[in-house]
Amino acid sequence: MRVLLIGRDSFGKDCLKALLEQGEDLVGVITVPDNAGQTKANPTRDFATEAAIPLLLPSSLKDLKVTDWVESRLPELIVLAFVTDIIPKAIFGIPKFKAINYHPSLLPRYRGGSAINWAIINGETETGITIHYIDAGIDTGDIILQERVPIYPQDTVASLYFERLYPIGVRMIAETVRMIGEGKAPRIKQDNSQASYQPILQEKHVIIDFGKSVQNVHNLIRGSNPHPGATTYLRGKKIKIWNSQIISENIKQSRPGEILQFVPQGIIIAAADGCIIAEKLQIEGGKKVSAVDFVNATEIITGEIFG
Incomplete structure (x- = not known):
């Protein structure tokens, strides 16, 4: 044909x-x-x-x-x-x-x-x-x-x-x-x-709300990779989180978006009903890096808040 x-x-x-x-x-x-x-x-x-x-x-x-x-x-x-x-x-x-x-x-x-x-x-x-x-x-x-x-x-x-x-x-x-x-x-x-129709995914759709469930946060990160990247803020700067894992249990009483701990796999961040481990991040204007490199470059500490 x-x-x-x-x-x-x-x-x-x-x-x-x-x-x-x-x-x-x-x-x-x-x-x-x-x-x-x-x-x-x-x-x-x-x-x-x-x-x-x-x-x-x-x-x-x-x-x-x-x-x-x-x-x-x-x-x-x-x-x-x-x-x-x-x-x-x-x-x-x-x-x-x-x-x-x-x-x-x-x-x-x-x-x-x-x-x-x-x-x-x-x-x-x-x-x-x-x-x-x-x-x-x-x-x-x-x-x-x-x-x-x-x-x-x-x-x-x-x-x-x-x-x-x-x-x-x-x-x-x-x-x-x-x-x-x-x-x-x-x-x-x-x-x-x-039928259902969804719009073209844009930056306005991918702002992370750590007040939502940990599964919701994880899904947004997965569904925004490789474009446009799930977005949050820290110290007034835009941050993209590219990869994550879920930790089902809360480690302690915490605020949404709070940095709770640094582990070899990444940064543990609180959501509404659990935590994610952010494994790969990118600061505005920078490159995608491992969580370890991100922590070393930014010198962030536990207790700071993403969002």
Whole structure:
């Protein structure tokens, strides 16, 4: 089948590779342009170039030249592989089989661009992957395939994505394209009564409230790693906590955010019903460091308050 892929980063590259190995006819690739002065790798671009697949790097998908280029490639299906922009109907309406998208949740729950983050922050123990047709809404199109994926207690966004959601997603995209080509792909309407939508995770969402449960604090830290990082304050300076563990019992009567003890694993900080051990931290303008290095650099003492 004639497939045009819109994607980026290593995920886009690996989807391209899987589709080529499956025997699909890759008629074009659209990926993000190189920013002037930056040397960041662009695996999707590089793979398409090496494979001699026609390539377009537009600054915006809304440019009419993009629509014209897609039409000229005569795709039967568009595959979206890590796309954060809204795809204009003028583009996804071109192919015979329209366009499919990878979304890292069990739709209709957790629609939106930060689905992995919010699932962890909300304490979910399971998420999944949905491959669906796209329409004019945000993650509202008919479902083709779904697969459940566990969330482990110490998962961060990075570990959940790279260890499970990424590789499973590549496999599912290839499987879906094969099913569409064979005329075996279902179209399952989403149950909008079960839908939830979460906004893009921003700094304002990740301020740590040590007055909440220790599980809530730990989940926020996990769900904000690797971006944007759970935030607190100490001595008037912004601090990011990147990794933590839970200690269920209160060590003593303490105030939320109070530094209780320094241990080899990190800094023990009080929450409402227990404590966390902050293992990796970052002071504003500095680098991510171990708790030991953070303590040595800041000379903080027990009794001080994060928050």
